[in-house]
Amino acid sequence: MKQVSESVGAYYHHYPRIAVAVGAYHEGKNNAMIAGWHTPLSFNPPLFGVSLSPRRFTYKMIVESGEFTVNFLPASAAGLIAALGGSKGAAVDKFAAFNVARDIPLKTNAPVLADAYAAYECKLLEDRQFGDHQLLVGEVVAVHSLAEAFTAEETIDLKSITPAFYMGNDKYITKFKAAIETLERHKFGQPGVL
Numbered sequence: 285m286k287q288v289s290e291s292v293g294a295y296y297h298h299y300p301r302i303a304v305a306v307g308a309y310h311e312g313k314n315n316a317m318i319a320g321w322h323t324p325l326s327f328n329p330p331l332f333g334v335s336l337s338p339r340r341f342t343y344k345m346i347v348e349s350g351e352f353t354v355n356f357l358p359a360s361a362a363g364l365i366a367a368l369g370g371s372k373g374a375a376v377d378k379f380a381a382f383n384v385a386r387d388i389p390l391k392t393n394a395p396v397l398a399d400a401y402a403a404y405e406c407k408l409l410e411d412r413q414f415g416d417h418q419l420l421v422g423e424v425v426a427v428h429s430l431a432e433a434f435t436a437e438e439t440i441d442l443k444s445i446t447p448a449f450y451m452g453n454d455k456y457i458t459k460f461k462a463a464i465e466t467l468e469r470h471k472f473g474q475p476g477v478l
């Protein structure tokens with residue numbers, strides 16, 4: 285029988301999730317933190333949300349600058365993820381300390397990480413509290429991507445890139461062997477087809 289409990293416990297049941305680096309620039313300083321809690325919200329306009337504790341230095345920088353980036357990093361950058369998520373921008377210049385290279389942003393001043401296989405530049409649209417976190421919703425105003433990381437159908441090419449999956453409790457999937465099948469939703473959604 286399945287276990288049932290009213291206690292949420294460590295709250296790791298929804299992992300693995302891709303860990304992203306959320307970048308911000310304010311008053312001459314670049315900073316980035318890691319977020320496992322993030323979500324696409326709308327196609328048109330393209331909206332993307334990140335859930336940040338208001339205690340994060342990055343949160344304050346985003347609210348003050350009105351801009352942020354979402355950087356999708358490969359598993360090979362798991363060490364950088366642990367470093368950016370384990371240090372405070374208020375105390376350290378993470379870009380200098382961890383030797384983080386940047387690409388030039390197109391529409392914002394927020395940092396685009398050169399190690400990312402894709403990145404969104406976002407303009408802050410909403411900042412709403414949900415419990416002990418703030419959901420920051422940004423409109424995606426520019427997209428950076430590494431051509432070889434995506435197939436002709438614009439899905440990620442796992443032969444070229446392994447995304448950085450986070451499992452909770454400081455554990456990462458740094459290597460995996462994936463089997464990919466196309467299951468056409470219109471066929472599978474037809475009653476009686478299976």
Ligand SMILES: Cc1cc2nc3c(=O)[nH]c(=O)nc-3n(C[C@H](O)[C@H](O)[C@H](O)COP(=O)(O)O)c2cc1C
Pocket residue numbers: 303315316317318319320321322335336337339340341342343365366368369370371372373374450
């Ligand atoms: C894998 C991982 C995932 C994280 N996910 C989140 C998250 O979704 N939201 C959040 O507020 N903090 C998250 N953190 C914690 C921040 O990244 C961490 O507190 C960071 O030091 C904040 O940096 P800052 O003070 O420079 O903004 C995560 C950390 C790690 C390592």
